[in-house]
Each structure stands twice: as C-alpha cells, then as structure tokens.
Amino acid sequence: MRDAEAHGWANPSSVHRAGRESRALLERARADIAGALGGDASDVVLTAGGTEACNLGVLGLLQLNPGRVVTTAVEHPAMGAPLALAERSLGCPVTRLPVPGGRPPEASELRAALTPDTRLVAIQWINHETGTCFPVGDYARVCRDAGVPLLVDANQALGKLPIDVRALDVAALACSAHKLGGPAGAGALWVRRGLDLDPRMLGGGQERGRRAGTPNVVASVGFGAACQHVARRIADMPRITTLRDRMEDGLRALGATRNAPDGPRVATVSNVYVSGWRGEALVAALDLEGLCVSSGAACSSGLAEPSPVLLAMHADEPARAASSLRFSFGPETTESDVDSALTILRRVLSRPAA
C-alpha cells in the first residue's frame, strides 16, 4: 500500500502515464482478488467495503428484476437493511427463513420457500456472530435447479475457507478486505458474467458501468495483497481451532455456554452465554482489564441493545442475547493470549454479577 501511495496516486481512468501506472496497480489488485475467489478479474466490481458490495448485490439485482427474495432471519445488516429497503420501496416481499437454535436452514427448507415469484436468494455463508457455516453449496444447487440467482454474503468466509465461485455456481458473492488483514473500506462484489446489475453509485462509468466513482487504488492494492496470502491464512485455521477450543473449555469451566450449535463453524469466533451478567457490563469490565471483546456484532456494539442475531436464533430464551460475549481469534492470537484472557475472565466473573 505504501508503494501504491507513491505510484498509484493518479486517477486510473486517466490516459497519461501516471494514470496508466495507477491502472496497472488497480488491475493487478483486481486479479489477486479474483484469484482468491476462483473467478475472472473482469467479473470483480471493486467497492468501498463489504457493506457496499452486499447493497450493490441486493439492490443492483432486484432493481432490474423485482420480486420475492428469500433470505434468513440472521443476516448481517449489510444484507438485511437493503433487503428491508427493497421490501419497502421496490415492493419485493421478503421471506426470512428461521434459524432456530442457530441451526442454518437445510436446502430442503430453502427449496420449499421458493415460489414462482422468487427473483433472488440472498444468504450469508458464515454467520458473523456465531461463526456457523451455512451450506451454500447445497443452496446453490437448489437455486440453480429453480433458476433463481443466489447472492452470497461471503464477508466472513474469505480468508477462512476456500472459495471457488465457479465450482460453487453462485450468481454473485460479496467480500471485504478487512476480514483477512486488508484495510477497512475496501471490498468487492463478484458477479457471474452475463448477469445484469444496476449500479447503485451513479456517475461516471467506472467499474464497467457497475460502480461509479474514482476507484481507491491504495485500498484495493491492500485488498489484493491480503488476497495473495489467503491460502496461508486458511492453512492456519487448524491452529486457531485449537486455540478457540482451549478458550471454550476454559469458558465452560466458568459456567458459560456456547451460542453456536454443533456443526460446521469457523475457528475465528466464539460466542458464549454468561448467565446472570449483562453483556455490556462484562465488555466494560473486561476492557478495563485489557481484554477487548464484544457483546454483539462489532458494528452495532455501540448500541446498548441485545444482538438481533442471537434474539432470532434463541427466540425462546431472550436472556441469552442480553448476556452474551463474542471472542475473536486470528493469525496473531497465541496460546498465552488465550490463557491470559481466561485469567482475566476468572477474576472478573468471580465478582458479583452486573
């Protein structure tokens, strides 16, 4: 990114030499991102983050082809909010499949929810709060058989499990740089060739008319660089799983219970219910001890409201959503970090609950 700051400052649409240098950096980054997704560079639309990629996918597809959308009750707001907008302003009815106990809908449930007026299925690959993996390969087969495009929110998947958009046969897939060590504010929407997409950002015809605005070369270069290391990140997942399990063993001994059901989930997140405590009170107490955790999705943890995802997953047990903590693990996390975190937790949880 430092190199791009020096050599990629010009507008990549300019035809002069400086512009061409920027263009070369941008296109190299696009190729690296496409490589991590198993797709072609020309099908990658660069965006200012995963939220924009999801918005572009939802509204860009529905604007041209309005109708019913099938999704789940536990999507990230980056999908949930544009879907709600489509419901309000495009007249697109939205079917939200339940996720009881955090268990993803089965392919047969998705199939049963598809109606003749369904124009889009929009589902996350990995839940951002519990780390649960949704069977998107099965969903893709159902969608292909029904002739309905599948938009996948892969913001939590890229860098954690292998992605191959061609083998998966999805219509569009959204991802974000900062989930795999790149800069915040860079993302991409891969769109299957031939699928029409209405731009959400209107202006010049950048990104093949799909996203107007001068591209952020430096951020895209950072995203591309992160994508060059995607295989190494994925290879580190077994080590991170061991750390996460060590943490969960320690948490269980302290009386906490897991919010994710058994079944496929990624190693990088652990979400637990700490009965009797308010999530925010624990977050504050742990922060004072130097342990940074969250009580919901990071983007909404400034709001003192229980996590809507956990509320939807555990509707019969609303106390869970108000009394949960989410721990994150990454390439930098070590065994001694886990042990220090458990020592702090032991100390804080021995106090009277708040």
Ligand SMILES: Cc1ncc(COP(=O)(O)O)c(C=O)c1O
């Ligand atoms: C599942 C999911 N979708 C979308 C997003 C939004 O991505 P960004 O933060 O790059 O806008 C996130 C980020 O937390 C996410 O976890």
